Amino acid sequence: MGYNNHIISEEEIEHLKDLARVEFGEKETEKLAKDFGDILGYVGELKKVDVSGVLEMTHALEGVKNVFRKDEEAKEGGGLASDLINAFPEKENNYLKVKAIL
Amino acid sequence: MTILEFHEALKNKKTSVRETVTSYLDKIKEKNGELNAYLEVFEEDALGQAKEIDERIAGGETPGELWGVPLAIKDNILIRGKIASAASKILENYVASYDAYVIEKLKKAGAIFLGRTNMDEFAMGSSTENSAYGPTKNPRDISKVPGGSSGGSAAAVAGGLAMAALGSDTGGSIRQPAAFCGVVGLKPTYGAVSRRGLIAMASSLDQIGLIAQTVEDAEILFNAIRGKDEMDSTSVETGGSTAIWRLNRQMKRIGIPKEFFGEGLDLEIKNSIDAVIKKLSQKYEIREISLSHTKYALECYYIIVPAEVSSNMARFDGIRYGRRSEGEDLISTYKKSRGEGFGLEVRRRVLLGTYVLSAGYYDAYYSRAQKVINLIREDFKKAFSEVDIILGPTTPTSPFRLGEKFDPLSMYLSDIYTIPVNLAGIPALTLPSGIQLMASHFEEKKLFELGKEIELWN
Numbered sequence: 001m002g003y004n005n006h007i008i009s010e011e012e013i014e015h016l017k018d019l020a021r022v023e024f025g026e027k028e029t030e031k032l033a034k035d036f037g038d039i040l041g042y043v044g045e046l047k048k049v050d051v052s053g054v055l056e057m058t059h060a061l062e063g064v065k066n067v068f069r070k071d072e073e074a075k076e077g078g079g080l081a082s083d084l085i086n087a088f089p090e091k092e093n094n095y096l097k098v099k100a101i102l
Numbered sequence: 103m104t105i106l107e108f109h110e111a112l113k114n115k116k117t118s119v120r121e122t123v124t125s126y127l128d129k130i131k132e133k134n135g136e137l138n139a140y141l142e143v144f145e146e147d148a149l150g151q152a153k154e155i156d157e158r159i160a161g162g163e164t165p166g167e168l169w170g171v172p173l174a175i176k177d178n179i180l181i182r183g184k185i186a187s188a189a190s191k192i193l194e195n196y197v198a199s200y201d202a203y204v205i206e207k208l209k210k211a212g213a214i215f216l217g218r219t220n221m222d223e224f225a226m227g228s229s230t231e232n233s234a235y236g237p238t239k240n241p242r243d244i245s246k247v248p249g250g251s252s253g254g255s256a257a258a259v260a261g262g263l264a265m266a267a268l269g270s271d272t273g274g275s276i277r278q279p280a281a282f283c284g285v286v287g288l289k290p291t292y293g294a295v296s297r298r299g300l301i302a303m304a305s306s307l308d309q310i311g312l313i314a315q316t317v318e319d320a321e322i323l324f325n326a327i328r329g330k331d332e333m334d335s336t337s338v339e340t341g342g343s344t345a346i347w348r349l350n351r352q353m354k355r356i357g358i359p360k361e362f363f364g365e366g367l368d369l370e371i372k373n374s375i376d377a378v379i380k381k382l383s384q385k386y387e388i389r390e391i392s393l394s395h396t397k398y399a400l401e402c403y404y405i406i407v408p409a410e411v412s413s414n415m416a417r418f419d420g421i422r423y424g425r426r427s428e429g430e431d432l433i434s435t436y437k438k439s440r441g442e443g444f445g446l447e448v449r450r451r452v453l454l455g456t457y458v459l460s461a462g463y464y465d466a467y468y469s470r471a472q473k474v475i476n477l478i479r480e481d482f483k484k485a486f487s488e489v490d491i492i493l494g495p496t497t498p499t500s501p502f503r504l505g506e507k508f509d510p511l512s513m514y515l516s517d518i519y520t521i522p523v524n525l526a527g528i529p530a531l532t533l534p535s536g537i538q539l540m541a542s543h544f545e546e547k548k549l550f551e552l553g554k555e556i557e558l559w560n
Contacts, residue, residue, distance in 0.1 A: 008457075013453075016453050016456050016457055017437075017453065019456050020412060020452050020453050020456040021419070021433070021436040021437050021440055022437060022440045022441055022444065022449045022452055022453065023437045023438060023440070023441025023442075024441070024449060028446060028449075032450065032453070035450060035509070035510055036453075036454065036457075038509070038510070038511050039404060039454060039510060039511065040454075040457075042400075042401060042404070042511060043401045043404050043405050043467065043471075045398065045401050046398055046401045046402070046405075046467075046470050046471060046474055047466075047470075049395070049398055049470075049473075049474050049477070051470060051473040051474060051477070054473040054474075054476055054477060055473065055476060056469055056472035056473050056476070057472045057473070057475040057476045057479065058472070060292055060293075060305075060306040060307070060336060060527060061292055061293045061336050061338070061527065064293070064335060064336055064338070065335070066335065067332075067335040080199055080200070083197070083199035084199060084422075084423075086197075087196065087197065087199070087422065087423035087424075088422065088423065089420060089421070089422075089423070089424065089425070089426035090426065096421070096422060098421055098432060098435075099428075099429075099431055099432040099435055100431075100432070101432055
């Protein structure tokens with residue numbers, strides 16, 4: 001496809017990987033730069049649309065409001081807590097185990 | 103057998119739930135090795151439930167419409183106590199701790215879940231080739247893809263491995279595979295069906311829907327899963343008494359959007375749709391309409407979706423649940439868990455979303471796309487002030503071969519006629535012939551009525 005007019009630098013891609021907390025292999029990274037160029041070139045077509053005076057779409061559905069639950073102790077029964085604890089990749093007793101943060 | 107036929111047979115004691123469920127399990131054993139439609143089959147549970155329902159019927163109870171109906175469930179919809187992996191390695195051992203709203207409703211209605219079906223990882227794809235557990239094949243021709251991302255659900259229904267199925271549709275993920283496999287697919291109005299318990303991809307567009315053998319079955323299943331859920335504030339009350347569910351006037355006009363019949367549409371598909379339009383013109387007024395901004399729908403989609411994906415995928419970090427790959431420190435644990443746990447397309451979208459939301463690019467991409475979406479919505483609004491239903495193709499081509507499309511853009515293009523519907527938030531119904539019917543918000547009833555009429559001709 002002939003949309004390959006958007007160049008994104010290697011440094012930019014490395015920076016994005018850090019921001020997004022993802023890894024890519026060497027070969028994947030090579031292809032990534034090309035795919036990014038293609039996709040960004042393609043979506044760049046939107047520059048042609050006249051959007052003057054148009055508002056951003058900010059709600060998927062008109063007329064719905066935010067709903068908040070009361071700030072009180074959740075009364076979840078039925079073993080939910082133990083289900084969640086069982087899902088921990090690593091634990092000690094009932095504590096979630098992670099690498100040291102500092 | 104359709105849901106309706108099965109229900110009649112069950113009421114008249116011509117079959118038992120056990121007999122029917124067993125025949126589906128046998129079919130799965132025979133064909134799933136080849137099709138890879140199911141990632142897991144719940145044989146024991148299904149037989150246990152079947153026995154229970156048969157006993158209740160033997161005890162004199164009248165079966166409800168969905169009693170014993172064997173369904174396939176897409177692997178991104180949670181069933182308590184079962185693995186829900188979204189066909190990703192990062193969730194390979196994740197066991198759901200609650201039921202999705204739709205699962206809760208279907209359990210109460212007496213439906214039976216045969217298993218969880220294959221999909222593109224986290225619903226990102228249009229061929230089910232992006233699954234971490236191998237591709238699904240199209241039952242009509244196993245050298246072809248079934249479409250995606252709900253390819254496993256569509257293949258299960260088309261191949262006779264389930265009576266009907268649940269899927270999800272963010273940009274065509276129910277309708278495109280339905281068209282490819284020759285079954286019925288419904289993407290409901292955004293908000294008509296609760297998203298609680300659906301693993302999120304792009305929350306402003308995601309919608310749970312269904313795949314069935316007939317329009318009538320689709321209507322039955324839709325009525326069983328729709329409704330307001332206190333736990334999803336974007337779901338809308340659509341109770342039976344609400345006027346929008348009734349046809350308050352006769353359908354008169356059908357709109358044909360010229361943008362859906364331009365360059366890129368396969369001639370065979372065009373001809374078959376033209377034949378249907380000709381037949382419809384005997385009863386309805388056919389009017390050519392324009393949805394001029396829909397030509398930018400795909401561009402909007404590939405900005406908005408990666409943006410929402412990058413934030414929705416942030417929760418999968420290998421810390422509280424899912425697969426963890428240990429690194430030297432916390433940051434490298436995150437990066438390794440996500441690097442090894444996510445497939446290439448998921449990582450590509452996460453990165454793209456991070457980019458388009460970056461300071462300095464926000465206005466050029468995200469903000470502009472949200473404005474163009476408003477223009478697309480206006481196009482549909484205007485069209486529906488003139489016509490009752492819009493009719494067009496679901497896909498530009500017939501199913502492609504496995505491995506045929508390997509660059510992301512050409513894959514994205516297969517959703518060109520389905521994406522505008524998600525951006526507008528309206529409902530759409532795909533028929534086995536590949537025809538797509540679109541109606542205004544919460545007007546699913548119109549889709550079912552016209553769909554049944556067209557179905558009768560075949």
